[in-house]
Each structure stands twice: as structure tokens, then as C-alpha cells.
Amino acid sequence: MEFKHQATVTLAEVAEAAGVGESTVSRVLRNHGSFSGKTRERVMAAVERLGYVPNRIAGTLASTGSRLVAFVIPSLSNIVFPDVLRGASAVLEQNRYQAVFSVADYDPGKEEALAAAMLAWRPAAVMLAGYEHTEGTAKMLRASGCRVVELLDLDGDALDIAVGFSNRAAGRESAAFLLRRGYRRIGYVGHDLNRDTRAGKRFSSFCETLDANGTPLVAHEILGGPSSVENGRLGLERLLARATDLDAVYFSNDDMALGGYFHCLAQGIAIPSQLAIFGYNGLDIGRAIPQPLSTIRTPRVATGEIAAQLIVANAPPQAVDLGFELIEGATA
Amino acid sequence: MEFKHQATVTLAEVAEAAGVGESTVSRVLRNHGSFSGKTRERVMAAVERLGYVPNRIAGTLASTGSRLVAFVIPSLSNIVFPDVLRGASAVLEQNRYQAVFSVADYDPGKEEALAAAMLAWRPAAVMLAGYEHTEGTAKMLRASGCRVVELLDLDGDALDIAVGFSNRAAGRESAAFLLRRGYRRIGYVGHDLNRDTRAGKRFSSFCETLDANGTPLVAHEILGGPSSVENGRLGLERLLARATDLDAVYFSNDDMALGGYFHCLAQGIAIPSQLAIFGYNGLDIGRAIPQPLSTIRTPRVATGEIAAQLIVANAPPQAVDLGFELIEGATA
DNA sequence: ATGAAAGCGCTAACAG
DNA sequence: CTGTTAGCGCTTTCAT
Numbered sequence: 001m002e003f004k005h006q007a008t009v010t011l012a013e014v015a016e017a018a019g020v021g022e023s024t025v026s027r028v029l030r031n032h033g034s035f036s037g038k039t040r041e042r043v044m045a046a047v048e049r050l051g052y053v054p055n056r057i058a059g060t061l062a063s064t065g066s067r068l069v070a071f072v073i074p075s076l077s078n079i080v081f082p083d084v085l086r087g088a089s090a091v092l093e094q095n096r097y098q099a100v101f102s103v104a105d106y107d108p109g110k111e112e113a114l115a116a117a118m119l120a121w122r123p124a125a126v127m128l129a130g131y132e133h134t135e136g137t138a139k140m141l142r143a144s145g146c147r148v149v150e151l152l153d154l155d156g157d158a159l160d161i162a163v164g165f166s167n168r169a170a171g172r173e174s175a176a177f178l179l180r181r182g183y184r185r186i187g188y189v190g191h192d193l194n195r196d197t198r199a200g201k202r203f204s205s206f207c208e209t210l211d212a213n214g215t216p217l218v219a220h221e222i223l224g225g226p227s228s229v230e231n232g233r234l235g236l237e238r239l240l241a242r243a244t245d246l247d248a249v250y251f252s253n254d255d256m257a258l259g260g261y262f263h264c265l266a267q268g269i270a271i272p273s274q275l276a277i278f279g280y281n282g283l284d285i286g287r288a289i290p291q292p293l294s295t296i297r298t299p300r301v302a303t304g305e306i307a308a309q310l311i312v313a314n315a316p317p318q319a320v321d322l323g324f325e326l327i328e329g330a331t332a
Numbered sequence: 333m334e335f336k337h338q339a340t341v342t343l344a345e346v347a348e349a350a351g352v353g354e355s356t357v358s359r360v361l362r363n364h365g366s367f368s369g370k371t372r373e374r375v376m377a378a379v380e381r382l383g384y385v386p387n388r389i390a391g392t393l394a395s396t397g398s399r400l401v402a403f404v405i406p407s408l409s410n411i412v413f414p415d416v417l418r419g420a421s422a423v424l425e426q427n428r429y430q431a432v433f434s435v436a437d438y439d440p441g442k443e444e445a446l447a448a449a450m451l452a453w454r455p456a457a458v459m460l461a462g463y464e465h466t467e468g469t470a471k472m473l474r475a476s477g478c479r480v481v482e483l484l485d486l487d488g489d490a491l492d493i494a495v496g497f498s499n500r501a502a503g504r505e506s507a508a509f510l511l512r513r514g515y516r517r518i519g520y521v522g523h524d525l526n527r528d529t530r531a532g533k534r535f536s537s538f539c540e541t542l543d544a545n546g547t548p549l550v551a552h553e554i555l556g557g558p559s560s561v562e563n564g565r566l567g568l569e570r571l572l573a574r575a576t577d578l579d580a581v582y583f584s585n586d587d588m589a590l591g592g593y594f595h596c597l598a599q600g601i602a603i604p605s606q607l608a609i610f611g612y613n614g615l616d617i618g619r620a621i622p623q624p625l626s627t628i629r630t631p632r633v634a635t636g637e638i639a640a641q642l643i644v645a646n647a648p649p650q651a652v653d654l655g656f657e658l659i660e661g662a663t664a
Numbered sequence: 665a666t667g668a669a670a671g672c673g674c675t676a677a678c679a680g
Numbered sequence: 681c682t683g684t685t686a687g688c689g690c691t692t693t694c695a696t
Contacts, residue, residue: 008454008477010689021667026691033692034665051475056452057398058689061389061672076418079411086408089435093446098453100400100432103421114425120388121430122340143383145340229620259620265597266622285617288561288591290598342673353683358675365676366681390673393688 009052018046029054060122069311070118070126071101072111074196077226078255079283080300081129084151087304088127095312097124106195106226112137119144125311131156132197147314149307152298153198154321162319163307170296170324171202174250174278175209177294177326183248183276186210188220189235189260190252191227199227199252202280206250219243227252232259240275248276248332254283254295261289261331276332282325294329341384350378361386388430392454401643402450402458403433404443406528409558410587411615412632413461416483419636420459427644429456438527438558444469451476457643463488464529479646481639484630485530486653494651495639502628502656503534506582506610507541509626509658515580515608518542520552521567521592522584523559531559531584534612538582551575559584564591572607580608580664586615586627593621593663608664614657626661 011029015022020039027033028043035043046052060066069092073081089099100121104111112134118126119140125147133141141148141159148160155168178186188207193200207217221239223231232251236259239249251257257279264271271277271291279286282297299322306320343361347354352371359365360375367375378384392398401424405413421431432453436443444466450458451472457479465473473480473491480492487500510518520539525532539549553571555563564583568591571581583589589611596603603609603623611618614629631654638652 008689012689015667022690023668023692024666027666030691036665039665051472053448053451053472053476055393055454055689057389057393057454058672059691061387061393061674062689062691064672064691066389076414076421079414082408082411082414085433086435089408089433093434093449096449098432098449099434100430101417101421102425102431103418116385117425117428117430119385122387122389140383140385144385229617233620255617258617262621285561285587285590288565289594340673344673347683354673355675355677355684356682359682362675368681371682387673390688391675393690394673394675396675396688 008055009050011052011054014043014046014050014052017050018042066122066124067095067097068121068123069097069099069308070115070121070123071099072104072114072118072126072128073101074104074106074111074129075226076103077228078253080281083300084304084307087301088308089304091305091308091312097308097312106192108132108134108137112140116140119146122146125149127151127307129153130198131158131162147311149311151303151307152300153201154319155201158317158319160317161307161310161315163303163310163322164320165298165322165324167198167201168205170280170298171205172209173326174202174280174296175206175213177328178248178250178276178278178332179210179213179215181276181332183332184215185218185245185247186215187218187239187243187246187249188251189232189239189249189256190220190222191231191256192224193222193252196227196252203252218246227255229255229259229262232256233263234259236260236263246275248272248278251277251279254279254281254286254293257293257295257331258285258289261291261293271331278332282327286329291330292327294332295327297325297327299324340387341382343384343386346375346378346382346384349382350374398454398456399427399429400453400455401429401431401640402447402453402455403431404436404446404450404458404460405433406436406438406443406461407558408435410585412613415632416636416639419633420640421636423637423640423644429640429644438524440464440466440469444472448472451478454478457481459483459639461485462530463490463494479643481643483635483639484632485533486651487533490649490651492649493639493642493647495635495642495654496652497630497654497656499530499533500537502612502630503537504541505658506534506612506628507538507545509660510580510582510608510610510664511542511545511547513608513664515664516547517550517577517579518547519550519571519575519578519581520583521564521571521581521588522552522554523563523588524556525554525584528559528584535584550578559587561587561591561594564588565595566591568592568595578607580604580610583609583611586611586613586618586625589625589627589663590617590621593623593625603663610664614659618659618661623662624659626664627659629657629659631656
């Protein structure tokens, strides 16, 4: 039951009203090609008078080049992807591009279906999270001929453009930091790693770094479902029930770490002397708690901005490393 | 420099390859009208073989009815609007609708410009936050003939459909709750109210309720810029510097309230005995802090879902009150 | 500088 | 059940 448009004004009617040809109206409106100042005025007057709104569906079809940018994001449940969208949309809006999105729920099959649906709109670009896509998604995207941007990961081979940073490096540096601070009995609390493959990459390189130091991870607690503050709290509670002698815990992200922090606060566990906490993402809230959270700040908004800029500029295939920043904080 | 599509397969080519007419292919693909099982198979085989992806731009133009739903949201900086989008997109995706969005930054002028740009895509509906739009926006929207949904507010006259709850009622009930609990010297910490008009409505009805009780607001602190945990912390710090004898503080939302909570934690101010704190939104994180935040939980995801369902069903104009829930928590 | 006309790829009558 | 045909509203040659 989709909407039927009521008597909308068309370009032809504007042309008629202005007493000029259709192509002239088109030229004036897009400020492209040449026309006299006088015709310009007459056209604009007619546009104003009739309340004409150009139909970009028709325009796009006629020009076979769209200004739609499609986002297939894993989640809208925490601030990470909204931040990316925010950065991107600011740039896109300025360049008269339109952002379209759908939410794949960290499900590669769903991502494939949604990407297919997106392609039907003939977008200028499709933006996805990371490198882990199905064969079908990759094949389809390549065949589409449309630009592809993979976001927030650099550990792998890009289909076209990639913008982000290395999650493996983030995991490594987190471990190195904790070791440098003297922690040796380290645990991990995380959410579903099969779905969030970037968190999985951080975790595995974190563990490798601990191994290389001869002080492997002591224990870990993985919770099903999405990351959340409550899951972080619960995860730490469970982990500490099994491993009582930990001196630091690495969390899959700041949401989870905050849960852990609150658990310690509620249980009277001294941070960091009794237990250190380290997160990932660098959310603002982490700086506002009584002891600023030790974490890694990721360039989420910038990732969106740069990705959008590259598409607007029709840049060649490339991988852009935006890096990340380790925040020492007060919890580790 | 928008993207030019490379040799894409068209419906005509599929028809040719399958040895049927174009309209037959169209019928099969949309599963609409009648065709034999055998033709269906031949068409699908050709689609598969050629890797055909229907062009929805062309389809939309031809059918003059679009399945695009446009969101013009004020912000992506906190989880509120992502929650709304999440609810909506789940419903839209299931019904083969596509969500398009842009961010107006709490600026009515920008909202107007973005709404105009959205209308050019001839969406089935435009979804906006609240009732406060410019004259131009309202006029344009009405003239467009496209469905309009105003979200998260019910205090005013809807252009078409409205889904949400009363912010005035929320402010009133928050005040009533604090009074019931015996608080009498109440303060307020908020962010920019001229921009976030829904927060403004809550604040004014909050104050009216206090006035009616003969215990008017003692002091308030308004911070410029967006709401954030850090601004909440800072706001409370400033407020307490001026008004030392408050027994409760109402915050413009949970982000701000969390900042206040952390300030008390850091300063050793006992909650709620020394100072009570009350928020708005009912974010998950408010339940995970050592003392669950007293607040009002708003139906954000449901707002998005219901709004999308009404559009998909082409429902008549109406205002849907989803209500809200007062959470007693432990901070007030 | 401007107009006429030919599509863009699809859907929707309308025949058959 | 299926094919033919005429648009949808615009952009884009190509003349003039």
C-alpha cells in the first residue's frame, strides 16, 4: 500500500509556465550549461510560483548516476555506528548526497540480503563494516561496479576502499600497555565474538601478545548476545567467581568495561590497585566516571567523514589508516 | 563525480534470455499477477545466469509509488534516535522499504532544507522529531502529499500521524514523584532548551507542578551545547556551588543525570540521602550503575516500530500515545 | 543560448 | 497466462 503522489508539479509544467523548453529548466536548476540571466529569472520565478520540487528518482534514472550512499551496518544498539553515520552524513549532506541505511544485526547472511536490496537503488557506494562478508556479498559487490567502502578494520584485503585502523594492533597495544604497567594475571570479558569479528581480532592479538610475554591469559568469560553495560557487569562477576587472583581485566569494549567498573564500585573492589580495567572505543562517558576509563579511543566520526569524502571525490581504491589513541586513564 | 554504472543487466535482457516478454519478467519478479510455474522457472534461471539486479529507481519512477522512508532526525550523538531508527528499520526491512536519513542538528532551518532534499526522492513518508518545525517545513510537507510522522512528542497538533508520548506529562510526573518522596528544595540541570524543545516542554511542566505545590524550583543551571555526561557533571558542580541546600536535582536526560551521579560519587555526596537525582530516557546504563537511576523510561524503539508499521499499512492520520514508565530506581 | 526528441529501465493497462 | 505499448519525469545529445 505505498503512497501515490498527488498531482505533483513536473519540470514540463515549469517549462510551460516559464515559456521555455524543458532542457532549459533543467540547465538552470542544475546550474549546468549556459543560459541567460533573464531566462534564469523567469525559470526561478515559475519554480517558486508552482512550488516545484525536482524529482530525483527521475533525474537519477535519466543520468544513470546516483547520489545515494548505502550503509549496511551491523548494529544501532550502541553509539559506535551512529558515530560513523554522523561523520559520514555531515559530509554527504554538504555534497547533496543522500544516506540510506539498513541494519544487518551482525549476521553475514542478512548483510548479503540487505546489500542486494541496496544495490537495487543503484547507489554511488555501499559502505559496510569490516572485511568479513559472505562469498555471495563479495561477488555481488564486485559485480555491481559500484564503489565499496569497508569501515573500521584494516586487517585483511579490501574489496575497494577501506577506512579505519587495525583491530589487531589495538588488541596488541592494549596487552602491551597492561604488561608495561606490571599486570600479569590478566582476564578477559567479552560478548559474542563469532558475530563481532573485529572484537574477535582484538581478543586474539591481545592473547598472542600475552603469550609472547610468557604470561598467558588466565581466564575469560564470553557472554552471548550483544555487548552492554549489564553484560559487562555480569561477565566480570562470573569471571571473578572462577578466577579470584586476577590483577587486570580486558573488556571487549567500553560498554562492557563500564559494567565491570560499576561491579567493582558496588562490590568495593579497589580500582586499579585490586583490579585494573581496560576497555575499547573511548566513549565520552568513560571520561566522566570518577576514575577515567583506561581504553583505546577509536576515530569513529572521522572514519565516516573520510569514507564519505573519498566517495564524493571518487577517489581510487585505497586503504586509509586513521589509527587510534591509547588513553591511559585511571583504571589501569 | 558520481558513479557511472558499468554495463548493468536490464529487465529487457532477462526477458530476451528467458524468451518471454518484459512484463512477464516483471510479474514473476514481483510475484504479482499470474504466470505459469514453467515460465517462472525460466525467468528465474535467466535472472540467476545473468546476475540481474532489478533497478528500483526505474521501478519507482514507473509505478509512481516509492518504498523509501525518509528520516530527518535532530541528532545521532546519543542513543535516542538510533533507537528509534533501529525500531523503524526492522519493520521497514521486512516490508521491503528502504530507510533514508539525514541529521538536522536540532536546527529548524537545517531541518527545512533537509526535508526539502528528502522530498525530491518522493518518499512514502517523512519522519521528523516532534512538532516544532518552521512554517516553511510544515507548508512544504503538507503540499507534498506524502505521509508525515512526527515522533516522540504528543503535545501539539500533528500534521498527519504522531507517535510518542507527552513530554509535558513526563515532566509533570517527574515532579510529582519527587514531591511524593518528600523532596522540597529541587534544582534543575539541563542542556540547550531552545534547540531541544521536547526537553523544554518537560522542564516547563516540571516547574509548573512544583509551583502548584507551593515549592517552586530553587535553582537551575542550563549548559549550552548538546547533552552529555560531562555537561551533566559540570552542570551539577556549578549548580551546587550556587545553591548548597538542594535535596534533589532533575536533569534534562539520563546522560546529564549520569554526569551528576558521577559527580556525587567523586565528591562523596551521598545519594539519595544528601542529594537525590532524577533523569529522563531510561537508558540501559542507568540500571547498571551501583544505584539504579531513578528516571522515566521512554519507548524509543517502539516509537520507531509503530511509526513504520503505520506507514507500511497506510494507516489514516492519528496520534498514538505509547506512554512512558516511571522507574523508581535508587537515586531519588 | 535554447528547443526537440530520444531515451534511462521499469510498471501498468490493455489486448489477445 | 502472456506480449505489446505507452508512459513515469528527467537528462542529454544534437540541432538551430
